[in-house]
Amino acid sequence: MSIRIDIAGDDTALPDLREWLSNERDLRGRLRQRTKPAQPGTMGSGTELVIQLTDLGLAGVNTVIAAITAWLAYRQRQPRAARTTVTVTAPDxxxxxxSGADPAALAHVAVEIAERPRGDDDPAA
Incomplete structure (x- = not known):
């Protein structure tokens, strides 16, 4: 199972998040950055992170969600911080x-992602 992570509108945010996630012991060696497919009607494409979680299951997804939440809280404390939204795309x-830190909502997101079937476009497929 792989999940994809994207941040729209801030060119420095994705590399910063990648560095943050690479400090998580359970995620080391599982992160890669790739060019994402261009959307219809757009010129060019951006990049996204892909995290391989095949053998980590719900625990791995929880690690990712918790790390993203901590990173968002850290960014909000920085001077002139803009509100940042991270899009996590499930395997399907x-x-x-x-964009926030509501524990119940984040736990729900983690369970939803972990229980999604692997889609045909899953990079791990």
Missing amino acids: GTPYDI
Whole structure:
């Protein structure tokens, strides 16, 4: 199982989040950055992170969600911080936007992602 992570509108945010996630012991060696497919009607494409969680299951997804939440809280404390939304895409292509730290909502997102079937476009497929 792989999940994809994207942040729209801030060119520095994704590399910063990648560095943050790479400090998580359970995620080391599982992160890669790739060019995402261009959307119809757009010129070019951006990049996204892909995290391989095949053998980590719900615990791995929880690690990712908790790390993203901590990173968002850290960014909000920085001077002139803009509100940032991280989009986590489940293996079946279902996107989840994370912009806050509501523990119940985040736990629900983690369970939803972990229980989604692997889609045909899953990079791990």
